[in-house]
Amino acid sequence: MLSRHQLIDQIKRKKTFLCIGLDPDIEKIPAFLHQYADPVLEFNKRIIDATKDLCVAYKPNAAFYESKGIKGLQSLIDTYKYLPKECLSIIDAKRGDIGNTSDQYAQAFFNEEVTGMGFDAITITPYMGNDSVTPYLKYEGKWVIILALTSSVGSKDFQYLNTEHGHLYEAVIQKANTWAGADRIMYVVGATKSEEFTNIRKYAPDNFLLVPGVGAQGGSLEDVCKYGITKDCGLLVNSSRGIIYASNGEDFADAARAEALKLQVQMEEELEKASVI
Numbered sequence: 001m002l003s004r005h006q007l008i009d010q011i012k013r014k015k016t017f018l019c020i021g022l023d024p025d026i027e028k029i030p031a032f033l034h035q036y037a038d039p040v041l042e043f044n045k046r047i048i049d050a051t052k053d054l055c056v057a058y059k060p061n062a063a064f065y066e067s068k069g070i071k072g073l074q075s076l077i078d079t080y081k082y083l084p085k086e087c088l089s090i091i092d093a094k095r096g097d098i099g100n101t102s103d104q105y106a107q108a109f110f111n112e113e114v115t116g117m118g119f120d121a122i123t124i125t126p127y128m129g130n131d132s133v134t135p136y137l138k139y140e141g142k143w144v145i146i147l148a149l150t151s152s153v154g155s156k157d158f159q160y161l162n163t164e165h166g167h168l169y170e171a172v173i174q175k176a177n178t179w180a181g182a183d184r185i186m187y188v189v190g191a192t193k194s195e196e197f198t199n200i201r202k203y204a205p206d207n208f209l210l211v212p213g214v215g216a217q218g219g220s221l222e223d224v225c226k227y228g229i230t231k232d233c234g235l236l237v238n239s240s241r242g243i244i245y246a247s248n249g250e251d252f253a254d255a256a257r258a259e260a261l262k263l264q265v266q267m268e269e270e271l272e273k274a275s276v277i
């Protein structure tokens with residue numbers, strides 16, 4: 001469990017707000033790792049060891065594990081167990097369903113005694129509304145990270161539709177703010193949407209924003225900070241492929257560290273500019 005206060009403390013201490021996405025594709029991980037009983041776990045462990053002082057969060061995306069069946073689920077459980085306790089652990093599952101089904105999803109990712117996984121936070125798609133989100137909030141201290149404005153090209157299809165409360169993504173934020181405060185809810189806003197950050201801060205002045213899309217998807221860290229950073233930082237910027245696949249040779253962990261370090265250095269500058277540190 002990682003409170004807002006602990007997260008902010010960690011950001012100030014480590015001078016970074018980097019979240020590293022653990023999205024290991026068996027086709028892309030270095031060939032020499034295939035000699036290990038669980039190549040994916042071995043890959044993740046080495047990435048974590050090489051980067052844990054440069055980031056404040058890790059985000060395994062469930063798809064990369066579920067697609068490998070039982071072996072993948074075991075890699076996910078063992079990866080969760082290996083994550084440094086000081087870092088925010090986010091399961092990127094993008095779940096969303098009726099209440100009693102959401103209870104089961106919440107148990108899958110939050111109830112460590114039952115499943116071996118007790119992530120601090122989960123990504124949720126809000127399309128089904130209140131009863132699809134509140135089951136996760138019953139777990140005291142856990143975070144719900146709600147998709148607001150995604151980095152995807154298809155974000156135009158629904159998220160910009162006009163409603164009486166503004167664009168649909170603005171209506172989502174206004175409604176979700178009534179379910180819990182900035183100590184329990186974060187919003188996903190894609191780095192490719194930096195022009196919308198000022199607008200989003202009108203509705204979510206204090207919430208942390210999980211911002212994927214720098215690196216492989218081309219979003220700009222500078223623009224995200226220009227419009228999105230707050231006095232408490234308020235940002236977790238994710239990069240997955242840009243870090244974990246920096247090299248596919250034996251030096252992959254060092255190469256991942258070098259990429260993470262580049263982002264950390266930029267983040268430290270942004271934290272100073274915004275007087276967070």
Ligand SMILES: O=C(O)c1cc(=O)[nH]c(=O)n1[C@@H]1O[C@H](COP(=O)(O)O)[C@@H](O)[C@H]1O
Binds near residue numbers: 123188238
């Ligand atoms: O919820 C997410 O994390 C997410 C939301 C979004 O709008 N866009 C997005 O790319 N993501 C996830 O963030 C990660 C981005 O990975 P890279 O593009 O490789 O850095 C992937 O795990 C995506 O599933």
